[in-house]
Each structure stands twice: as structure tokens, then as C-alpha cells.
Amino acid sequence: MMSKSKIIYTLTDEAPMLATYSFLPIVKAFTAPAGIEMETRDISLAGRILSNFPEFLKEDQKIGDALAELGELAKTPEANIIKLPNISASIPQLAAAISELQAHGYAVPNYPADPTNEEEKAIKASYAKVLGSAVNPVLREGNSDRRAPKAVKNYAKANPHSMGAWSADSKTKVAHMESCDFYGTEKSVTVENASQFKIEFVGTNGSVKELKGLAPLKAGEVIDSSVLSITALKGFVADVIAEAKAAGVLLSAHLKATMMKVSDPIIFGAIVEVYFKDVFAQFADLFKELNINPNNGLGELYSKIAGNAQEADVKAAIDAAIANGPALAMVNSDKGITNLHVPSDVIVDASMPAMIRTSGQMWNKEGKQQDTFALIPDRSYAGIYTAVIDDCKANGALDPKTMGSVPNVGLMAQKAEEYGSHDKTFQSDAEGTIRIIDAEGNVFMEQQVAVGDIFRMCQTKDAPIQDWVKLAVNRARLSATPAVFWLDKNRAHDREIIKKVNKYLPDFDTTGLDIRILAPVDACKFSLDRIRKGEDTISVSGNVLRDYLTDLFPILEVGTSAKMLSIVPLMNGGGLFETGAGGSAPKHIEQFIEEGYLRWDSLGEFLALGASLEHLSQTQNNPKALVLADALDVATEKFLATDKSPGRKLGTIDNRGSHFYLAMYWAEALAAQTKDADLAALFAPIAQEMTANEAKINEELIASQGKAQEIKGYYHPDFDLTSKAMRPSATLNAIVSKLG
Numbered sequence: 233m234m235s236k237s238k239i240i241y242t243l244t245d246e247a248p249m250l251a252t253y254s255f256l257p258i259v260k261a262f263t264a265p266a267g268i269e270m271e272t273r274d275i276s277l278a279g280r281i282l283s284n285f286p287e288f289l290k291e292d293q294k295i296g297d298a299l300a301e302l303g304e305l306a307k308t309p310e311a312n313i314i315k316l317p318n319i320s321a322s323i324p325q326l327a328a329a330i331s332e333l334q335a336h337g338y339a340v341p342n343y344p345a346d347p348t349n350e351e352e353k354a355i356k357a358s359y360a361k362v363l364g365s366a367v368n369p370v371l372r373e374g375n376s377d378r379r380a381p382k383a384v385k386n387y388a389k390a391n392p393h394s395m396g397a398w399s400a401d402s403k404t405k406v407a408h409m410e411s412c413d414f415y416g417t418e419k420s421v422t423v424e425n426a427s428q429f430k431i432e433f434v435g436t437n438g439s440v441k442e443l444k445g446l447a448p449l450k451a452g453e454v455i456d457s458s459v460l461s462i463t464a465l466k467g468f469v470a471d472v473i474a475e476a477k478a479a480g481v482l483l484s485a486h487l488k489a490t491m492m493k494v495s496d497p498i499i500f501g502a503i504v505e506v507y508f509k510d511v512f513a514q515f516a517d518l519f520k521e522l523n524i525n526p527n528n529g530l531g532e533l534y535s536k537i538a539g540n541a542q543e544a545d546v547k548a549a550i551d552a553a554i555a556n557g558p559a560l561a562m563v564n565s566d567k568g569i570t571n572l573h574v575p576s577d578v579i580v581d582a583s584m585p586a587m588i589r590t591s592g593q594m595w596n597k598e599g600k601q602q603d604t605f606a607l608i609p610d611r612s613y614a615g616i617y618t619a620v621i622d623d624c625k626a627n628g629a630l631d632p633k634t635m636g637s638v639p640n641v642g643l644m645a646q647k648a649e650e651y652g653s654h655d656k657t658f659q660s661d662a663e664g665t666i667r668i669i670d671a672e673g674n675v676f677m678e679q680q681v682a683v684g685d686i687f688r689m690c691q692t693k694d695a696p697i698q699d700w701v702k703l704a705v706n707r708a709r710l711s712a713t714p715a716v717f718w719l720d721k722n723r724a725h726d727r728e729i730i731k732k733v734n735k736y737l738p739d740f741d742t743t744g745l746d747i748r749i750l751a752p753v754d755a756c757k758f759s760l761d762r763i764r765k766g767e768d769t770i771s772v773s774g775n776v777l778r779d780y781l782t783d784l785f786p787i788l789e790v791g792t793s794a795k796m797l798s799i800v801p802l803m804n805g806g807g808l809f810e811t812g813a814g815g816s817a818p819k820h821i822e823q824f825i826e827e828g829y830l831r832w833d834s835l836g837e838f839l840a841l842g843a844s845l846e847h848l849s850q851t852q853n854n855p856k857a858l859v860l861a862d863a864l865d866v867a868t869e870k871f872l873a874t875d876k877s878p879g880r881k882l883g884t885i886d887n888r889g890s891h892f893y894l895a896m897y898w899a900e901a902l903a904a905q906t907k908d909a910d911l912a913a914l915f916a917p918i919a920q921e922m923t924a925n926e927a928k929i930n931e932e933l934i935a936s937q938g939k940a941q942e943i944k945g946y947y948h949p950d951f952d953l954t955s956k957a958m959r960p961s962a963t964l965n966a967i968v969s970k971l972g
């Protein structure tokens with residue numbers, strides 16, 4: 233009897249959500265004959281909101297907490313989850329999703345930014361579970377292995393993407409603080425025995441306030457604390473503003489307000505306040521009355537002053553500040569959206585490589601490219617971008633035709649490092665000390681804080697570190713490639729990690745392998761030198777660099793991180809297969825709604841599906857799944873060779889057309905293989921019909937382009953309308969439905 237195998241396919245947001253409407257019916261039809269149940273779970277922003285507020289909903293509107301369920305599943309050996317990118321919501325995005333759901337008849341509560349009673353406090357606490365990077369850290373019960381498969385790399389070498397030229401006198405640079413940042417203040421200790429910790433604020437008068445109640449610590453865990461001084465930050469921002477103005481360059485801020493949902497919106501807000509200091513001074517009373525929070529950006533400010541008697545005055549003052557300041561980098565120059573409008577519009581992992589690919593320039597308000605000062609205030613990782621920029625100034629743009637590759641093995645499991653720190657991050661409202669103590673009151677660490685300073689504590693558990701070292705050695709062995717641990721001995725946290733790396737490396741057979749530990753800037757230079765010689769170098773990094781490097785190098789090497797294979801071998805034996813290493817490409821859904829064209833590239837989904845099927849064949853003893861996986865591999869190679877990724881322009885095949893070709897090639901490969909006669913017989917007529925109808929299907933797909941789409945929603949579109957929009961070829965649908 234055929235074993236019953238289950239794969240969970242996640243429903244998410246924006247472009248990947250749209251793509252799923254087209255791709256998933258194909259996947260379900262193709263995998264069913266192998267006894268595979270393809271189940272879906274809704275972890276979209278809208279779905280997360282609905283599942284958190286059942287008491288506000290009608291009976292038939294309630295949905296289960298799919299995220300919590302998958303979080304538990306990820307800890308079991310049975311887990312086989314395909315995870316598409318999802319929105320990590322900023323407050324403006326959360327507010328927009330809430331309004332849309334309310335307009336759709338879901339009585340979810342408004343977001344209470346400043347709760348005034350217990351009920352509002354509870355609502356805010358529930359929304360805190362939805363905000364920011366609420367999904368990935370829950371599912372990532374394993375470390376990360378991200379790389380460009382050989383076929384993808386070869387495709388990029390043969391079909392190089394555009395790469396803006398660099399000039400040696402480019403004025404572009406990264407601006408960072410020199411002191412009083414997280415890097416400079418970091419303290420770190422390794423906790424030898426299992427214990428507990430809590431976080432307290434102690435005022436200058438000795439009064440004590442608990443910031444976080446007792447929580448467990450495992451033996452061998454590394455804990456850190458650090459502080460970023462808000463006064464130092466503001467002084468630094470003011471200096472860079474003056475310098476950028478004098479240099480005649482654009483100013484832009486590159487943060488991670490999504491994953492770092494507590495600290496980075498505050499840093500973003502400080503930049504907004506300093507840049508618009510005259511506006512904030514002139515309208516202090518009005519802004520207080522309207523509850524304007526600079527952390528939510530200029531966009532929210534504009535919407536809150538709309539209709540106010542002083543609206544025109546405020547707008548004039550903002551315009552004057554921009555005219556008088558260094559010009560701001562634009563997110564959308566046609567619509568006048570600056571880099572300081574929404575904290576989640578410019579996200580450092582994707583935004584810095586996009587700038588480096590574009591000659592180190594961003595867009596000004598005329599829609600023209602211009603050199604830019606990129607504000608990345610904290611020094612922990614800013615230096616790697618300086619290393620790449622300096623390299624491009626000295627040697628010109630990198631060349632996708634010849635450049636080597638930098639795959640990554642990232643420490644990520646169990647909310648490692650900064651990306652798990654939001655429940656231990658606080659903005660101090662008074663001067664004093666914040667300390668981390670154990671249940672008996674013994675002090676692990678303490679930090680001085682002033683009003684407004686950001687205190688942060690991070691945790692990194694020992695088992696994930698051991699697993700990460702093992703993964704790094706395995707990857708170095710499997711790819712016969714040097715591996716570099718990007719760790720800085722001048723940083724307190726990294727010093728603790730270096731000790732552990734040195735302790736655990738001897739547990740594995742490293743004979744003949746080239747494994748080194750280098751500080752991030754040196755590791756970056758070392759990797760760049762090799763890249764220019766066409767050589768590959770594995771980066772073995774902590775969680776933040778995992779995120780940064782898996783956009784940086786892929787975007788330079790293969791044009792987009794959507795083409796990455798992103799596997800998370802879960803520590804308890806399951807598999808989490810992320811689709812690509814990038815995000816949900818918000819501008820793609822806008823293009824789809826405006827003109828019926830979706831240029832989302834689903835290659836990441838194809839790669840993840842292949843890896844998921846392969847994992848399933850091994851863990852569920854399902855040989856047919858392996859036949860499907862092998863055939864999908866053949867199909868993906870042909871897909872790349874025949875260049876069937878979506879074009880950028882109307883009238884060429886888009887995401888839907890690319891799914892048709894993948895399906896056709898997959899059916900062909902299944903028909904042609906000889907390992908499973910039943911599958912070959914089943915798919916032969918499907919392949920034949922698809923091939924015979926290729927022109928007709930393309931015609932039907934392309935005919936649906938060029939008009940606005942009405943899917944009744946951005947965060948929570950109508951299922952039937954979206955399904956119709958994403959499956960416009962009756963001929964293709966009829967062939968797929970023959971599979972049952």
C-alpha cells in the first residue's frame with residue numbers, strides 16, 4: 233500500500249499569494265497520484281489577524297491559529313512545510329490590513345497605539361503577536377542553508393542580468409556611528425548551567441521596575457546585552473545630514489524595521505525627527521494632539537493631518553525641509569513617496585544590494601539615479617556594505633557572467649541572536665541601569681541607559697550552534713568549497729561564539745577542508761577577491777548576516793534572491809522549505825491590480841517543492857515522490873534553459889504563463905522517465921495535450937493581460953475573483969483537471 237504523505241503549502245501575502253492561486257492547483261494535481269496530500273495553511277497577515285481575534289468574529293468567520301499549529305509541527309520529525317514569503321507588518325501595514333478586513337465585514341478591533349484601559353492593552357498585546365516578523369522565527373526550528381543551485385548560476389552566467397557600472401569617484405558610502413551603538417556597548421556571557429533570567433530597570437533613585445519576568449535559560453546559552461544611545465544617534469544623523477547636503481548626494485535609511493520590530497522603528501523615527509526637526513518643533517502641539525508618532529513615518533503623518541485646518545501649513549513645512557535638506561532617496565518618485573514615508577518600505581537586506589546593483593545609486597524625486605549616503609547607524613554589520621562599495625569603486629561592478637558564488641549557512645534556529653530579541657528590547661523612559669539578573673538576584677550583565685535609549689538582550693542557544701557548525705562542515709564537504717565563519721573577535725557576542733565554534737569543530741571530520749574564522753569586513757573582502765576570480769566561498773554566519781548575505785550575493789550574482797534554494801533542515805528531523813530568500817515584492821501586486829500582469833518569478837517555489845518532495849520520499853518511504861522530484865528537477869532545468877521566467881512587460885508571458893511551462897515540462901519529464909510506469913502512463917497524455925495546445929493556452933493567458941484586475945482586496949482578496957484572475961486559461965485548467 234502506498235504510504236500517505238503530507239506536505240503543507242503556506243498561503244501568504246502579496247505576489248507569492250497571487251502566484252499560489254495559479255501554481256497550487258497544478259501542484260495538487262501532479263502530486264496526488266503519488267499519494268501526496270497537499271494541505272494549505274493560511275499564515276497571511278489577514279489570516280493572522282483573524283485567528284487572533286475570534287471573540288470579535290461571527291461563527292463562520294473564525295479561523296484557527298495556523299501559525300501556532302505549524303510552529304508545533306516544525307518541532308516534529310513529520311514536518312514538511314513549504315513556506316512562501318509573507319508580510320512582516322509595520323504598524324502602517326497592520327492598520328491598512330485591519331481597515332480592509334473591517335470593510336469586508338470582519339469586526340476586528342482597531343490597533344490601539346496608546347491603550348487607555350485593560351481591554352485596549354489586551355488588544356494591543358494580541359496585535360503584537362501579528363506585527364513584524366511574526367512568522368519566520370516561529371517556523372524556523374532549524375538553521376538555514378541557502379544557495380544558488382548550479383543550474384541557476386549557469387543560467388545567470390549565460391543570461392547575465394543588468395548591472396550598473398561603478399565609477400571610482402562615486403560619492404556613495406555607508407554612514408554609521410562611531411560609538412554608543414549596539415556594537416560598542418555589547419556585553420556577552422555564556423551561561424554554564426540551566427537557569428532563569430529577568431530584566432529590570434533600576435532608576436537613579438534606586439527604584440526597581442521589572443521589564444521582563446522570569447524566563448528560562450538553557451545550559452550553554454550565550455546571552456548578550458547592548459544599548460544604542462538615542463542622543464548619540466540623533467547627533468550622528470544630524471552630522472550625516474549636513475555632510476550629505478554638502479556633498480550633494482541623496483540620503484537614505486536602511487534598517488530592518490520588520491524583523492527588528494521594536495528597535496528599528498525607533499531608529500527610523502529618530503531619523504525622521506532629526507531630518508524634519510523644524511517641522512516637529514513648529515507643530516509640536518498639533519502633532520501631540522493628533523498622536524503623531526515619527527516611528528511610523530511621513531506617510532502616517534500625512535494621513536493624520538489630512539483634513540486638519542493646519543494641513544497646508546504642515547505640508548509646506550515638510551516641503552521646505554526637503555528642499556532645504558539633502559535630497560531624500562525615493563521609494564516611488566512618481567507618487568512622491570520618500571524613503572522616510574513608511575518604516576517597512578526600505579528593508580536593508582534587499583535595499584542595499586539593489587543600490588549596489590544600480591551603480592551605488594538610488595532614485596531622486598525626478599526619478600533619476602544619484603549617489604547616496606546610506607544610513608546604517610549600528611556598526612555591527614554596516615562595514616560589510618562599505619567593503620562591497622569600496623571593492624566596486626576600486627574594481628568596477630561585479631560581472632554576473634564570471635563571478636563566483638557565496639552560499640550561506642546561517643545560525644537561525646530557536647530565535648537566535650538579534651532576530652529573537654524583540655521581547656527583550658526596551659526603550660528606556662528614564663535614566664538609570666537596565667540589568668539582567670537570575671532568580672536569586674545575581675547580576676549577569678548591566679547597562680547604563682538615558683531617556684530614550686534602546687536596550688536589547690539577545691539569546692543564542694547551544695544546540696543550534698552545534699547544529700550550525702555541523703551544517704557548515706557538511707556543506708563545505710558536499711560542495712568542496714572553503715567555508716568562512718563571519719565572526720568578529722572585537723565584538724563581545726562573537727567572542728563567545730568563536731569559543732564554541734572552536735570547541736565544536738573537532739567533533740566533525742574536517743580533514744582537507746578550508747575552514748576559517750574572519751571578522752565580517754575581512755570575510756567580505758576575502759569572499760569578494762575570490763568572487764572576482766570566479767571562486768565560491770561559503771559564508772557561515774549569524775542570523776542577521778544570514779539575512780543580509782542571502783540577499784546581497786544572490787541579487788548581485790543571479791539578479792534576485794527569488795532564485796535561491798533555501799532549505800531549513802529542522803533540528804528534530806523535519807524539513808522547512810523556504811521559497812527563495814527574498815520577500816513578497818509589494819510592487820508586483822500593485823502592477824497586477826493595475827494592469828493584470830504579474831512578474832513574480834516562482835523559481836523559488838519550484839526549487840522548494842523539489843526539495844520538499846525529495847525529503848518526503850526519504851522520510852515517508854514514498855518512491856513516487858522521488859520520481860516527481862527528479863522530473864521536477866529536469867523540468868526546472870528546461871525552464872531555465874528556455875528562459876520561461878516572467879518577463880517584465882505586458883504581452884510577454886507572466887507568472888501564470890511560467891507556471892504553464894513548468895507544468896508542461898514536468899509532465900514531459902514524468903512521461904519520459906522509466907522508474908515508474910504508472911506515472912509515465914498517466915502523464916504521457918497530459919504532456920501531449922499541453923504541447924498540442926501550447927499556442928492556444930498562451931493566447932488565453934496573454935489575452936487576460938492589460939486590464940485592471942478587480943480582486944476586491946490587497947491583504948484579503950476575494951477567493952473566487954482572484955482564482956479566476958490567476959487561472960484565465962480554460963484550456964490549461966481543463967487539462968490539469970484530468971489528473972483528478
Ligand SMILES: NC(=O)C1=CN([C@@H]2O[C@H](COP(=O)(O)OP(=O)(O)OC[C@H]3O[C@@H](n4cnc5c(N)ncnc54)[C@H](OP(=O)(O)O)[C@@H]3O)[C@@H](O)[C@H]2O)C=CC1
Nearest residue numbers: 317318319320490579582794814815816817818831832833
Ligand atoms: N521570507 C519571508 O517571509 C520574507 C518576507 N519579507 C517581506 O516581504 C516584503 C517586501 O520586502 P522587500 O524588502 O521589499 O523585498 P522583496 O524581496 O519582496 O522585494 C524587492 C524586489 O526584489 C525583486 N523580487 C523579489 N522577489 C521576486 C520574485 N520572486 N520575482 C521577481 N522579482 C522579485 C523585485 O524587484 P525588481 O525585480 O525590480 O528588482 C522586488 O520588488 C516585506 O513585507 C517583508 O517583510 C522580506 C524578506 C523575506
Ligand SMILES: O=C(O)CCC(=O)C(=O)O
Nearest residue numbers: 320365368490491779813
Ligand atoms: O521575517 C522577515 O521579516 C524577513 C525574513 C528575511 O528577510 C529573510 O529571512 O531573509
Ligand SMILES: [Mg+2]
Nearest residue numbers: 581779783813
Ligand atoms: Mg532577507
